[in-house]
Amino acid sequence: MSVAAERLPEAIVCAAIEWQMRLRDHAGGEVHEQLQEWLGRDARHRLAWQRLQQMGGLFQASQLPDAAYTIPLLRRAEADLGRRRTLKLLGFGLVAGGATLLVTQTSPTWRADFATATGERRRISLGAAAEVVLNTGSALDVEGQELILRAGEALVEGADWHARCRFATCQGRDASVLLRERDDYSEIRVQRGEVLVSTATGQLRLRVGDGVGVSAAGTTTLGQGSIDPFAWARGLLVVSDIRLADFLAEAGRYRKGWLGCDAAVADLHLSGVFRLDEPEVMLRNITHLLPVRIVERTRWWVRVMPVA
Template identity: 75%
Template structure:
């Protein structure tokens, strides 16, 4: 597959869209331009996503899109390859309805997947008598015979006997509760209870409670304990322990629309606490009680944490 036709991960496409939003607010900021260039240099896929977004950007303007509150959900839910024909078709449907309502309840994968969630949504699905699956924000799964296919995002599978395929591996659980999350470049698998057999690239590895594994196209790497409780989201919580503020905001940003970031001056501040995912605005206010920071909200789609003046 050539680079020009590569299908980009949703996380990269969404980040490119968020940079576009940020530039609209701070077009003259040299610091924003520098940060954007740093992001573009880190990965050729970042550059490709940015190029495609600029290409369809002209078409959006010519189509007289509604205001940002309506057009940003359309952008965020366009196909991950940002196909011009597909995007125009979707925009036509959205504009014909007079708003973004038609697309506001769907993720890019929801148009094709058996089960899916939108940004900030979590969903529980029963899989017969033997297992159930919980989908985290912006996730999608297919049921294929007696196994699941994780198409995007993150799921927590719990049951006596089950099998899940993700991008780089296949995971089979035995009386197990296991998390699978698709990240840029690898699949993350963690066991909370029981044990699971992970198969990838001709190799196999057993995981037991408390263990984690990162599986890429070429490697299987043991994962240590992260600063974010990987299972807390299933209880509606974001639980962190001594995490960088910048990393916390990256995780919190998965559960809300728009761009959420911070000033470099506060990026390294450390944060611990328990936050409710159903209350994203309260979450941000609580940060100001824990750290010497304040929230700058230019629009509901652009929020930045900065030092207290």
């Protein structure tokens, strides 16, 4: 894969966004020097910065639009190069001569029969056969007797149901299953009953506590992990001995904007039970559990830093 076509790690993309915001707030020579030093450390830093500036050009403005737009758009586009490809991914058009955005085509999430916004959870009753709980930023279609997860995460339960995700189909009777679309695979976990999973390479039967990741390359058994995969349906984020960076990545799904941490505290570990409907309280609680502080440059940009 060429450098130009490389898919960048989210941490690097978010760091580039952070530098853009620093330049907005402090345009002095010191910040420019620090930026140049960061760019010189890694070719991927330079690539992320280049792509971010090209995103700015898409809006025909001297700088990117408000962070409320910039961060989710860039993350959703996965920092891809190319005007047409980026616009197709984002589903947005431009207003000539300005940085205002307007919808010109409908995204898969908006076209879905059922969808949730960032931070929203929704319970959907589909009659006697099945009930679905959609997690934050998710989309679900119903085609006849089949449920199709288009994006995000869903908990499907009921007496008799069929569900499809990107890499597999599932069938359950008196069963409950979690489906989550990751970047490169579909995650399937059984909470109750027994589920028949069909993939491109065959079928497997999952029972309570089983979990698999299904991708184009095959099927992988998933361990329990540091996050309770079913707790979100109860409005909770339950973690056990999780890295702070991984905790923030999960918590960031439930709030708008960017949420990250300094590399100095990324590997700190924490455990606890947090309420998803109180994201600001969740962040404050971290400061009681770990030697960290919260830095908010805007309501859309939050970074966890070491205690000074």
